[in-house]
Amino acid sequence: MGISDRIQSLQFSADGKTLVAAGGTPARFGEVQLWDVGTRKLKRSVTVSNDTVFGASISADGSRVAVGCADNTVRVVDTAAGKEALKLSYHENWVLGTVFGANGKRLVSVGRDQAAKLSDATTGAFIENINALRGELTAIARHPSRDIILIGGAERIPYLYMMDRPASMRIADDSTLIRKFEMQDGAIFALAFSPDGGRIAVAGAAEQVPIYQTETGERIATCKGHRGTYAAAFSADGRQLATGGFDGLVRIFEVANGKLVREFVPVPVERQLASAR
Numbered sequence: 001m002g003i004s005d006r007i008q009s010l011q012f013s014a015d016g017k018t019l020v021a022a023g024g025t026p027a028r029f030g031e032v033q034l035w036d037v038g039t040r041k042l043k044r045s046v047t048v049s050n051d052t053v054f055g056a057s058i059s060a061d062g063s064r065v066a067v068g069c070a071d072n073t074v075r076v077v078d079t080a081a082g083k084e085a086l087k088l089s090y091h092e093n094w095v096l097g098t099v100f101g102a103n104g105k106r107l108v109s110v111g112r113d114q115a116a117k118l119s120d121a122t123t124g125a126f127i128e129n130i131n132a133l134r135g136e137l138t139a140i141a142r143h144p145s146r147d148i149i150l151i152g153g154a155e156r157i158p159y160l161y162m163m164d165r166p167a168s169m170r171i172a173d174d175s176t177l178i179r180k181f182e183m184q185d186g187a188i189f190a191l192a193f194s195p196d197g198g199r200i201a202v203a204g205a206a207e208q209v210p211i212y213q214t215e216t217g218e219r220i221a222t223c224k225g226h227r228g229t230y231a232a233a234f235s236a237d238g239r240q241l242a243t244g245g246f247d248g249l250v251r252i253f254e255v256a257n258g259k260l261v262r263e264f265v266p267v268p269v270e271r272q273l274a275s276a277r
Contacts, residue, residue, distance in 0.1 A: 068095030
């Protein structure tokens, strides 16, 4: 097992063989755990920073993992070597989310300083801010096959951006914006693309998780049941959406109509107590 008191983020590798778990112990250390999905065994544990880490992402080839940190940095871990490879110090507040570009050469990070920052994932060099600053950013997701990102946070509006800027940057520039979606009923905590990139899910403090068409911004379904949602993920075939709520339940919904399929407690308290003994 890892040594973290808290796990803040989970991410599967592209081939589904590795599970990244990121977290740590507040005011002590951050930890990146790499698990073998087939054997359910911990392959590596890498400690980084001096506090809990957030928003893990893994490159397409599985060679690097990025996490956001409470010390305003992004740390990139070499999965083969099992050690920190890069430290990016471009944010001015906590970093809460990261995503690699489709080819793994670039990295976008978001956090409390309101910025979506684009960096070179190989050298760690800062490239530019992608967005116009509007509010704290707590969530980011990348299109499965294109360098398009979805961001959201305290402002309650999901924004779809290109990673690449079509023209020279200017003050308060927002030229990479593709579209913004409707305002949510609460702050945004998690965002997800369907496997084909055609749909997005928006989860947060609101008592519903809406699903939208990526290209048009049209809402196609509304998933109800939670009183606030921490996490959302589409199934491999894109037909169902799994959500994790403040109430400790995981719920499965039909994407086409938002119908609740089932709900369950993922880790019963009795099992947690037994494993701790």
